[in-house]
Amino acid sequence: MAFEGLSSKLQNVFKKLGGKGKLSEKEVREAMREVKLALLEADVNFAVVKNFVNKVTERAVGSEVLESLTPAQQVIKIVNEELTALMGGTGSKIEFGSKSPSVILLAGLQGAGKTTMAGKLAGYLSKQYGKSPMLVACDIYRPAAIDQLKVVGSKVGVPVFERGQADPVETAKLGVEEARRQLKDLVIIDTAGRLHIDEGMMDEIAAIRDAVQPAEILLTIDAMTGQDAVNVAKAFNEKLELTGVIVTKLDGDTRGGAALSVKAVTGKPIKFSGTGEKLTDIEPFHPDRMASRILGMGDMLTLIEKAQSAFDEKKAVELEAKLRNDEFTLEDFLDQFEQMKSMGSMQDIMGMIPGMDASKLGNIEIDEKQVARTQAIIKSMTPKERRKPDILNASRRRRIARGSGTTIQEVNRLINQFEATRKMMRQFTGKGKKGGKKGKRRFPFGF
CATH class of the missing domain: 1.20.120.140 (SRP54, nucleotide-binding domain)
Known part of the structure; x- marks a missing residue:
């Protein structure tokens, strides 16, 4: 981080x-x-x-x-x-303006991560704000830029409007018209990366802005840009009158000075941060939470929000019922693994815990591949074996090891972990002791 x-x-x-x-x-x-x-x-x-x-x-x-x-x-x-x-005092919300469709224009240097961020932003605003977005491809210079936008668009379920190598100003205008025709209420325009000293390219993005009148003009800055971020932000702000900034690659092993400098220099708020490679790795930027993280005070609010978005409430209720009735199976075990995985890497999660020095986690090797091996082992079982792991004899375990590309020792280790987890769950429900009253104890975290 x-x-x-x-x-x-x-x-x-x-x-x-x-x-x-x-x-x-x-x-x-x-x-x-x-x-x-x-x-x-x-x-x-x-x-x-x-x-x-x-x-x-x-x-x-x-x-x-x-x-x-x-x-x-x-x-x-x-x-x-x-x-x-x-860093801005309080978090700054995204503005959609009064016109429909709302238009968000992304600008920045080459390699800042605009195309990926366009997909992340579309997915986030669709999920959190109920928007129906369309992506418009206006990067006609970088090879495969349009194909990349189509790929990220398909992954988040958002259509992409493109006209190949045609004039990007006209493409932006027609993209907004097409979004209006398809009853989309949000357009996100991905533009070509450009140097702030390239007058021709800066004039081009100013023309795109004038053609579509965006509600938000967001500068996408790579956290690794360093000292030059100030000059970049100044130049783009003078040309486009930015409304905000997105800082990408905040998950990298980088100094991150751009995030601390850009607000003070431009006066424009940081609205979002990119925190990983996955299309769900986007967070609204909260200056108070980031300050707490930097000072080692953790960021429990973001951690709670991540947990709320990763864990399905309906599944949690079903799991509670299963735990109370001692029906916790390997399918539930796998489901918990996958939900934890969707919250991000263990290093990021640990870094949000108050008092945890993230730099000291550098020596701890958290094997993310272990989760994949666990998934492979459980998915190599039959539905009956997942529901009733007691039937897993030596012959079945050998077959599961072959099917998952793992060893019998790894299969045994997983079964032991599962049994230990189930035993702990029994203790929470009061079933670990003789004469325990069913349903009288409360689970942690509201169970």
């Missing part, structure tokens, strides 16, 4: 402060100097860093902090507040 290096350094700074009962002005200023270096190393723009550190220092050296019983906590609180303000 981005900001791991920055997060680790800031946590070390605050750990030093926390070891002292009282703080002097000198100690606060020394800590702020380390914060400044950490931000600069994370590729945050120098002017932005200077302004941020001055604001924090001014507040932190006040008598209210220095004379407090918990001065270190007060300093962390100030840094958290200023970091949140730096």
Whole structure:
């Protein structure tokens, strides 16, 4: 995850402060100097860093902090507040405007991830806002750009309008007309990547904007862009009058300074972030939550939202009934695995837990392929074997190992894990003890 290096350094700074009962002005200023270096190393723009550190220092050296019983906590609180303000203060919602269909225009450099983000955005807005989107292909320069948009469109179930290598300005206009004809209420226009110093290409995207009058003009910035993100954002904002920014590839091992600089430089809010390669890996950008993650305070709200979107409420009710009646099967076990997998990688999930230093997870190898092996083993069983694993004798286990391309030891390990899980479930329901009263105990998390 981005900001791991920055997060680790800031946590070390605050750990030093926390070891002292009282703080002097000198100690606060020394800590702020380390914060400044950490931000600069994370590729945050120098002017932005200077302004941020001055604001924090001014507040932190006040008598209210220095004379407090918990001065270190007060300093962390100030840094958290200023970091949140730096990234925009509060989350900024997507605007659809009053016209139908609403038009969203994506702009940015080559390789920033606009085409994939167009698909992610279409899928997200369709699911979360009930929109009926259409994608319009206006990148006529990059080989296979239109084919790529068709692929992502088909994966999220969204139609794509394209006219091959025809004029992109005319294509954008006709795309909006076609969306209106098909009663679509949202158009997302994928444009060609362009350098901000290429006047001809910048004039072209300005012409597309004038032709379709978008409700949102979103600059797509790669989190790995670094210091140049400021120049890119400035140039695009001056030419197009941006309404917001999308930061992509925040899941990468990158410094992520772009996300901290772009709002301060352009005054435009970050509206979304790309957090992975899957088309579901898109999150609304919440400055307060991101600040908490950077400072090692976790992000429980996003974790809860991910869980709510991944777990089917109807299935949860059915699972509760099965657990109470001691009917938990390997099919249910597989279903839980798949729902957990849809929440994202274990590193990302662990990084959202308060107090968890994401950088320390780098040495922990979480074998994502193990989930695939588990799926293969269970799917190699017959429906009867999944429902009644007690019938799995040595002969059946050998057949399952051959069918799943695994070993008998791996099959045995999975069965043992399943039995341990089922035993734990029995204890929750009170069935693990003799004379336990059925249905009297409550499960964790509302079960």
